[in-house]
Amino acid sequence: QVQLVESGGGLVQAGGSLRLSCAASGSRFSINDMGWYRQAPGKQREWVAGITGGGYTNYANSVKGRFTISRDNAKNMVYLQMNSLKPEDTAVYYCKAVLYRGEAFWGPGTQVTVSS
Secondary structure (H helix, E strand, O other), rough: OOOEEEEEOOEEEOOOOOOEEEEEEEOOOOEEEEEEEEOOOOOOEEEEEEEOOOOOEEEEOOOOEEEEEEEEOOEEEEEEEEOOOOOOHHHHEEEEEEOOOEEEEOOOOOOEEEEE
C-alpha cells in the first residue's frame, strides 16, 4: 500500500506560478513511474505529465513548455512546477504512483485555481 499526499495548490492569477508536491509513503516496494493528472469541473481526468524511475519525462501538449515534472527518489517525492498559468489550468491535480510490480495508487488531489 502507498499513501500519496499532494500539496501546493491554491489560487493564483493568470501568468503566475505554483509548485505542487506529492509525498509517497508506506510502500516496501519501489515506485517506478510517477505522474500528475488533473480534472476540471465537468470534465474527465486527464494526464498532465509523467516521469519514469530513470527520470525520463513526458508532457501533455497543453502544458509542454510551461510545466516541469521532477522527482527526488531518495525522498519519494514528485513535483510539478507550473509556470505561465492559464485559467484553463484550473482543476484538481492528482498525483499517481505506479510500483515496479504494477500496482497504481492515487492521492486525494489538490485544487489549483487560476483567475483571469
